Amino acid sequence: MTDLGSAPVPELSPDDHVRGPAASPLVIEYADFECPYCAILGQRLGDLALRRVFRHFPVRSSHPRAWAAACAAEAAGRQGRFWDMHDLLFADQARLEDPHLWSRARGLGLDLERFDADRRTDAIRQRVRRDFESGVRAGVVTTPTVFADGQVHAGSEALPALTALAPLPSSEFGTEIT
Numbered sequence: 202m203t204d205l206g207s208a209p210v211p212e213l214s215p216d217d218h219v220r221g222p223a224a225s226p227l228v229i230e231y232a233d234f235e236c237p238y239c240a241i242l243g244q245r246l247g248d249l250a251l252r253r254v255f256r257h258f259p260v261r262s263s264h265p266r267a268w269a270a271a272c273a274a275e276a277a278g279r280q281g282r283f284w285d286m287h288d289l290l291f292a293d294q295a296r297l298e299d300p301h302l303w304s305r306a307r308g309l310g311l312d313l314e315r316f317d318a319d320r321r322t323d324a325i326r327q328r329v330r331r332d333f334e335s336g337v338r339a340g341v342v343t344t345p346t347v348f349a350d351g352q353v354h355a356g357s358e359a360l361p362a363l364t365a366l367a368p369l370p371s372s373e374f375g376t377e378i379t
Contacts, residue, residue: 210339210348218283221252228349229254231336235264239345240291245360257332258344266297271329273302276320282309
């Protein structure tokens with residue numbers, strides 16, 4: 202992929218959402234909760250021995266509920282449940298309207314009044330915007346885009362590149378995914 206960025210992808214920060222063993226290869230993922238390719242990649246990333254950083258890249262022009270979903274994930278994160286909400290949003294992308302977001306929050310045991318208030322705050326909007334703008338500066342033009350091992354992988358090329366970086370063990374699934 203051609204480098205279109207004007208700045209490097211930001212380093213890991215204390216408020217990033219990180220999942221996976223610290224000793225594993227680090228990947229920084231820019232994704233949109235309404236993007237079906239992001240959902241597929243996210244599920245597959247969970248199968249790989251990687252340390253993942255999730256950053257929001259809601260593409261509102263083609264995914265009108267992506268921004269609201271990103272804010273809902275951040276609001277859940279304020280109650281320690283970001284990754285749980287992340288997984289629920291990707292598992293059912295057809296239902297991202299407010300009643301479904303509240304239902305997910307209720308199912309996670311979140312304080313619903315706090316969840317609803319938090320997702321509408323300037324701080325949450327600024328957080329999502331910061332992720333998006335950092336992606337634009339780093340050259341993200343499509344979702345999903347993943348930065349790993351000094352390389353940028355976008356769209357359909359992301360999964361094969363990441364599988365090469367951290368292949369599934371053959372003992373766990375019968376054969377490696379390539």
